Amino acid sequence: MTITQLHYVLAVAEYQNFTKAAQKVFVTQPTLSMQIQKLEEELEVQIFDRTKKPIELTEVGKKIVEQAKNIVNESDRIQDIVDQQKGFIGGEFKLGIIPTIMPTLLPMFLSNFTKTYPKVKLKIEELHTEAIIEKLKDGHLDAAIAATPLQQETLKEIPLYYEPFVAYIPPNHRLAQSKELKVEDLDIDDILLLEDGHCFKEGIINLCKTHKKIEDTKFHLESGSFETLVKLSNEELGMTLLPYLHTLDLQPKYQNNLHSFEEPVPAREVSLIFNKSELKMQIINVLEKSISGVIKGAITFQNVNIISPLKQKA
Numbered sequence: 001m002t003i004t005q006l007h008y009v010l011a012v013a014e015y016q017n018f019t020k021a022a023q024k025v026f027v028t029q030p031t032l033s034m035q036i037q038k039l040e041e042e043l044e045v046q047i048f049d050r051t052k053k054p055i056e057l058t059e060v061g062k063k064i065v066e067q068a069k070n071i072v073n074e075s076d077r078i079q080d081i082v083d084q085q086k087g088f089i090g091g092e093f094k095l096g097i098i099p100t101i102m103p104t105l106l107p108m109f110l111s112n113f114t115k116t117y118p119k120v121k122l123k124i125e126e127l128h129t130e131a132i133i134e135k136l137k138d139g140h141l142d143a144a145i146a147a148t149p150l151q152q153e154t155l156k157e158i159p160l161y162y163e164p165f166v167a168y169i170p171p172n173h174r175l176a177q178s179k180e181l182k183v184e185d186l187d188i189d190d191i192l193l194l195e196d197g198h199c200f201k202e203g204i205i206n207l208c209k210t211h212k213k214i215e216d217t218k219f220h221l222e223s224g225s226f227e228t229l230v231k232l233s234n235e236e237l238g239m240t241l242l243p244y245l246h247t248l249d250l251q252p253k254y255q256n257n258l259h260s261f262e263e264p265v266p267a268r269e270v271s272l273i274f275n276k277s278e279l280k281m282q283i284i285n286v287l288e289k290s291i292s293g294v295i296k297g298a299i300t301f302q303n304v305n306i307i308s309p310l311k312q313k314a
Helices: 003-015 018-024 029-043 059-086 102-116 129-138 199-208 226-234 252-257 281-295
Strands: 091-097 120-126 143-148 155-168 191-194 239-243 258-261 265-275 304-306
Touching: 003 018, 003 029, 003 059, 018 029, 059 281, 091 102, 091 129, 091 281, 102 120, 102 281, 129 143, 129 155, 129 265, 143 155, 143 199, 143 281, 155 199, 155 226, 155 281, 155 304, 191 199, 191 226, 199 239, 199 265, 226 239, 226 252, 252 258, 258 265, 265 281
Parallel strands: 091 120, 091 143, 191 239, 265 304
Antiparallel strands: 143 265, 155 239, 155 258, 155 265
16 A cells, blocks of 8 residues: 555546546556556455546445545655745645635735745635635645634634724715624624625624525626625615725725724624645745734734624524
């Protein structure tokens, strides 16, 4: 049994196709098939049911794949130990970021990070929280930036900053004259929301502490971007809530429509998330340092109330 064979098994398990898996691990399909067959003969079991389309894992194959993930991760740790011993900060690093954080945070630290650590080859992917959790667990991401806490036993979280919720209220709205909002002032039926899949939407619903089904309201509209929500609000279709960093790029003429909450200010916790195996910690540490360094000048809020990004049971 070799580490290479286990890599091949994991690739086939992921893509459920020998040809696609071979392309992923940069070998020919006959080579990959032969190595997996040799492993099956050595173990005297069938890992894959080749009669199914797409290919499926057998029951014992599922258990083998779970153990193979652990073994491959631990083998990667050896190179990681060597890199850390040498003080080497480089190589490929796969980072996931949720859509409501990517456009504001990334421009703040990326340029400086790549100049400071030119040997790190960042591969950044915009993903929703559920996909991030899955990819972190499967080893397809080295780390991620998302709203927390996520309550995942196999993942670790390092809080980077706390980002307040800010209300965007058009001039003729019932709350337009309020200098500081109270959470009790909010009505979920009156708030324009992001579409499903965005944890910021779940944060707003949790903030409003309502169990009313949104589908039952008279008017229901969701969008995939904050920019669209602001435009709809300007058409007096309702108010919306924005993360603080998104408000910094608003045109000056719209700044008067922003309203803060009274303390403790409702906020989301934004964290750097990674697997408990702690691979590539030297890169994770410098990434955390880089982000914390730039964010301190932009967000100085202390007295906050962290709102969960998780969907609550009704």
